[in-house]
Amino acid sequence: LWKNCSLCLGDTAVREVFEETGIKSEFKSILSIRQQHKHPGAFGKSDMYIICRLQPSSFTINFCQQECLRCEWMDLDELARTKHATPITSNVAKLLLYGYREGFDKIDITMREFPAVYTGLFYKLYHKELPESYRNIT
Numbered sequence: 001l002w003k004n005c006s007l008c009l010g011d012t013a014v015r016e017v018f019e020e021t022g023i024k025s026e027f028k029s030i031l032s033i034r035q036q037h038k039h040p041g042a043f044g045k046s047d048m049y050i051i052c053r054l055q056p057s058s059f060t061i062n063f064c065q066q067e068c069l070r071c072e073w074m075d076l077d078e079l080a081r082t083k084h085a086t087p088i089t090s091n092v093a094k095l096l097l098y099g100y101r102e103g104f105d106k107i108d109i110t111m112r113e114f115p116a117v118y119t120g121l122f123y124k125l126y127h128k129e130l131p132e133s134y135r136n137i138t
Contacts, residue, residue, distance in 0.1 A: 008124055010111055013052040021071050022062030025054035029108035030126055031095055034088060051092055053099075053108065076100070105129060 010027030017025055034049040036042065063071035079085060080093035099107045110129045113122050 009050060009126070010052060010124075013050075013054060017054060020064050020067050022058070022060065023056050024058040025056045027111070028053045028055050029104065029110050031092060031099075031107065031109070049088070051088075053096070053104070 014025050014027055031051045031053050037046045038044050061071050076093050076097050109126050111124050111126050113124050116123050
């Protein structure tokens with residue numbers, strides 16, 4: 001049951017992108033997490049907004065008109081510079097540009113799955129990737 005949990009971040013991001021845009025993709029990493037506390041738009045509660053980096057395997061957009069007003073592919077340089085983007089969108093576009101130019105290893109928060117203490121169950125650990133020399137320490 002836990003292994004196929006619908007609340008797993010990467011699986012949820014892939015499913016939601018497909019449902020809302022028709023784009024098939026693969027989870028690559030978490031890029032950022034925005035957290036705000038007692039924000040009026042979140043009904044006075046804590047609110048977390050997790051942005052994932054996905055690799056598309058399809059490119060034809062067929063968006064859900066009940067959830068999206070408009071959906072299109074954009075050039076990252078243009079998205080990072082446009083005055084019409086929200087600050088979070090602009091900053092994430094700049095983060096992606098940096099990743100493409102300098103390597104995603106500098107920005108990605110990746111996921112590894114490990115067996116839980118309970119037989120047959122697993123958990124996902126999200127963290128900056130360790131160098132190979134540290135991954136193999138026993």
